Amino acid sequence: MKKHVSDYLNKGVKGHFNYDFVDVIVNDDNLLFIDPMLIETSEDQWSKEARLTIQSFFDSFFEAYSEKNDLRKFDLLSHAGEQNGTRLGYGRGDNGKGNTVKGLLGIFTPLEDLIQEISTMRKAEDLSLLIPDFAEDGMSDFLTNI
Incomplete structure (x- = not known):
């Protein structure tokens, strides 16, 4: 039997639209993903703080690849x-399809060369995420761990 967060709150009412969460x-996976555009465009305090955290991560990510800093x-x-x-995302219960560090x-890997070859790339936003094997679930995993 599937249990929702609302079952633990004893509300008896199910559905996302009934709650602020x-x-x-x-006890099962939900085919739901974090939409980074909603975080980017929302003006509530949580979204503003999330934006800063996400921006900081991708700035560090871009810098690490620009400087070829493997560590x-x-x-x-x-x-x-x-x-x-x-x-959230794809999975089979308690094991998702998230990637490993090595993966x-x-x-x-191609980002280092791309950043070096295209001199107009100066920040993370200049990178396109059109990378094979990295789709909505990969981005969702990224965002839930930042």
Whole structure:
């Protein structure tokens, strides 16, 4: 039997639109993802703080790749695995399809050359995330661990 957050609050009312939070199923995965555009465009305090945190991460990410700092890249990507506690994304119960540090380092390998070859790239926003094997679930995993 699927249990929602609302079941634990004894509200008896289900559905995201009834709450100020996502009424996720807590004992199974939810095919829901964090939409970075909503964080970017929302003006509430939580979104503003989330924007600053996300911006700081991607600034550090860009800097690590610009400087070819392998230790910093490893450190930044070591937190990007599947966050099972949120139950967001693709998975099969308690194991998602999140990437490993090694997998992410492989996926992002072309970035170093790209950053060096295109001199107009000066910040993380200049990078396109059109990277094979890194789609909505990869971005969602990234954002839940920042």
